[in-house]
Amino acid sequence: QACEDCGKAFRDGAALRRHRRSHTGEKPYGCSECGKSFGSSSSLVIHRRSHTGEKPFPCSRCDKSFASRSSLVKHLQSHR
Numbered sequence: 001q002a003c004e005d006c007g008k009a010f011r012d013g014a015a016l017r018r019h020r021r022s023h024t025g026e027k028p029y030g031c032s033e034c035g036k037s038f039g040s041s042s043s044l045v046i047h048r049r050s051h052t053g054e055k056p057f058p059c060s061r062c063d064k065s066f067a068s069r070s071s072l073v074k075h076l077q078s079h080r
Contacts, residue, residue, distance in 0.1 A: 001016045002009045005023045010016040018040060021027070027037035029044040033051045038044045046068045049055065055065035057072040061079045066072040 001011075001013060003016060003019055003023070005020075008019065010019060021039040025039075027039050029038045029041050030036070031038075031044060031047055031051075033048070036047065038047060049067035055067050057067070057069050058065040059072060059075060059079075061076070064075060066075060
């Protein structure tokens, strides 16, 4: 299945529906703590860590930890 707006192809309808939110701006996942909304449940999970302080992605080269894997990957570049 392909997105009518950009032509990107998806294996299933659920993935296409999630992608469509990038075009429509729909953000159905709201934070109960602060009210901020997100387009994906995974983004909400990462955001919630800003309230809880959870940082489940530790750096193996120093004592820092991060709320998201992508933040850890970006940080790891500083050790190069």
